[in-house]
Amino acid sequence: MKKTIQWVSVIALMIGLLLPLYAGGGRDNGAGKSQGLKVGILTTSGVDDNSFGQDCYNGVLEFAKANPEASVTTIKEPDMAKVIQAVADIIADYDVVVLPGFNFAPVGSLLQENPDRKVILVDSPPTDAAGKEIELPNIYSMVFHEEEGSFFAGIAAALESKTHKVAVVTGMAFPSNVNYQYGFQSGVNYANKYFGSNTQYVELPSYAGTDVTGKAVGGNYIGSFADEAAGKVVGSALIAQGVDVLFVAAGASGNGVFTAAKEASNVYLIGCDVDQYDDGIKGTENILLTSVLKVMHTNVAKQLQAIKDGTFVGKNDILGASTDSIGYVSAPGRHQLTANTLAKMQQAYGLMKKGSIVPAANFNGHTSGAFPGL
Known part of the structure; x- marks a missing residue:
């Protein structure tokens, strides 16, 4: 009987030691x-x-x-x-x-x-x-406010184009992409009026877009964010019409536009969302003028950290130049804009941060030919 009591005690002790290990095995339990x-x-x-x-x-x-x-x-x-x-x-x-x-x-x-x-x-x-x-x-x-970033792409394209023909190529006519289109067109019109350029933006009727409300918006829409072959077709068609600067906002489809530009002569690109300068390498030269930036990575990381820390708050946020969430690449060695173009873009950026310039967007009621600041 004494041995039986001893074994029961040992088993109870083992169970007592093991239980915390099993209890701590879940995803939400303690360190590790x-x-x-x-x-x-x-x-x-x-x-x-x-x-x-x-x-x-x-x-x-x-x-x-x-x-x-x-x-x-x-x-x-x-x-x-x-x-x-x-x-x-x-x-x-x-x-x-x-x-x-x-x-x-x-x-x-x-x-x-x-x-x-x-x-x-x-x-x-x-x-x-x-x-x-x-x-x-x-x-x-x-x-x-994608239209704010693409506004500067429009200014850059208008001032740097030698053929005076520029274009924006986008993926699908979702509000963000229509914003890119309208903002770009607004920037071209602004440069024509205030900076002495005489540039037109070219649109292909066969690739015109229709936004989420069913409204025809024109532009050059590939129809996908993941079709490089179609992107090359659209890019090549625009280049054939004399376009020598293309702003590309089309996700992976935009890689096809990059290919078309690299296969042509004297054609330059403006990248989108991230610094795409390295993607512009063409042999011993680079065909990327600059890139429009939409600062998503910082905000994604910030919200993930808030979730981890338990301080996360769900909300619908709108970000733009006023919060330094929109911009363009101007760092030395990462762009090919002239000093004159950079100075004019910086001048316009200051006005935008003050609210003096409000480019056209999909749903803000303005057009690329009539917006505050033009």
């Missing part, structure tokens, strides 16, 4: 690698598109570098019709999912059903099942 935030990023153009998706991914990587215990997974779904289902398929697997693109707006209703999961939504506020814009405590959405 299992405590790291599980981050997923789902894109349509990939995290290596040298543009929009990549900059958002850089923000995720920035957070992961500061928080080594975090885990990061990338998912790609190029079919626009399947993106919300793709989110539904993975939402339970991550603490937070980063979604770059206007096409993810309908995720709002899904997040209403999953209040314990969080989303960082880029380029659109969330919408409910009826398509109405909503604000949720578990979604941080950031939209940008």
Whole structure:
């Protein structure tokens, strides 16, 4: 009997020692690698598109570098019709999912059903099942005044063009891309009026866009953010019409426009969202004039850190020049703009920060030929 009591005591002691280990095995329990935030990023153009998706991914990587215990997974779904289902398929697997693109707006209703999961939504506020814009405590959405950044692309293109023909090439006529188009056209018109250029922006009727309200907006829309072949076709067609400066805002499709420009002579590009100077290398020269910047990575990293720290607040944010979230590359060795062009762009930037210049955008009621500051 004495031996039996001793064994029972030993077993009880072992159970007592093991229980805390099992109790601490979950994701949300204490210190250790299992405590790291599980981050997923789902894109349509990939995290290596040298543009929009990549900059958002850089923000995720920035957070992961500061928080080594975090885990990061990338998912790609190029079919626009399947993106919300793709989110539904993975939402339970991550603490937070980063979604770059206007096409993810309908995720709002899904997040209403999953209040314990969080989303960082880029380029659109969330919408409910009826398509109405909503604000949720578990979604941080950031939209940008893209028209402000592309305004400077328009000025640069107008002042640097030798043929006096320029163009903007975009992916799909989502509000962000229409903003890029209208802002670019506004910048060309501004340069023509105040800086003495005499430049026209060229549009291909066969690639004209229709925005989300059904309104015809013109422009040069490839029809996808992940079709490099189509991007090359559009770029080549514009070059054939004498365009020698193209502003490219088309995700991975824009890589095709880059190819078309590199195969031509005396054609230059303006990059979008990130510094694309290295992508402009053509043998011993570089064909990139500058890049328009939309500072997504900093804001993505900031919101991921807030989730990790427990200070996250869901909201619909609008960012632009006034918060230094829009700009253009002017660092030495990373652009090819003349000193005269840079000076004029800086002059206009100061006016924009003050609110004196408000370029046309998809829904702000202005046109590229009539906006505050023109």
